Amino acid sequence: MDKALVLLSGGMDSTTLLHHVVKGLGVGEVSALSFLYGQKHGRELEAAVWQARAAGVKAHDVVDMGFFGRLTAGGSALTDPAIAVPRMADLSGPMLNQPPTYVPNRNMILLSLAAAYAEARGIADVFYGAQRQDRYGYWDCTPEFLERINGVLGLNRGRGVRIHAPFIGMSKADELRLGAELGVDYGHTWTCYRGEARPCGECPSCVERAGAFEAAGMMDPLLAS
Helix, strand or coil: CCEEEEECCCCHHHHHHHHHHHHHCCCCEEEEEEEECCCCCCHHHHHHHHHHHHHCCCEEEEEECHHHHHHCCCCCCCCCCCCCCCCHHHCCCHHHHCCCCCCCCHHHHHHHHHHHHHHHCCCCEEECCCCHHHHHCCHHHCHHHHHHHHHHHCCCCCCCCEEECCCCCCCHHHHHHHHHHHCCCHHHCCCCCCCCCCCCCCCHHHHHHHHHHHHHCCCCHHHCC
16 A cells, blocks of 8 residues: 555554554554544643654544544443543453543544545555553444444445555564564653653553563653653
8 A cells, every 4th residue: 555544543553553664564644633522631642643653654634523522421431521531450351341531432433533634645555553451441442343344435426535554463562572573662642641740550551551561571761750
């Protein structure tokens, strides 16, 4: 492929994916798309801007979707100020099946917007960072979701767009090993659901990140100082 679009949040998964598409797949012209969807802090977006520059993308557009936070009020700890971000240790049973950090229908909406952006620019391939560990609580990160959204997009009678999730069968530790080979600077990524000066170390995302670095035998640069 000569062109591709990457959904870039600034987290570990999407950052590794961006560098994989640019360096690993060798796509000639890569663009990145990030979203302000009403999340409680902008730490990830700051990292996304840094990583887009580091990867040398052709264009990096940030879409303001502040309204989405209002639409999903009451439905997610990531967008509703009244819902506290949980500790991983406090999640069990049904809460693990679909945790409070799930944002209603987020990926379908973001991917639909990305498909429109790509189609308008003659880009046939869109990448997003779904990976294996997301499946436990996020239905929009599963192989079934990927297959079905591509089925819908396949109805396009003109310049069609296909969604790719090359990490959908990989663990976060697998991603980190790949990222290390690609020279990814994880000191400029943000995973924590809380936008504090340092990662909290107890939210679901922090716990998964810590486990991935440990499994990969690597030190998290965000915790090194």
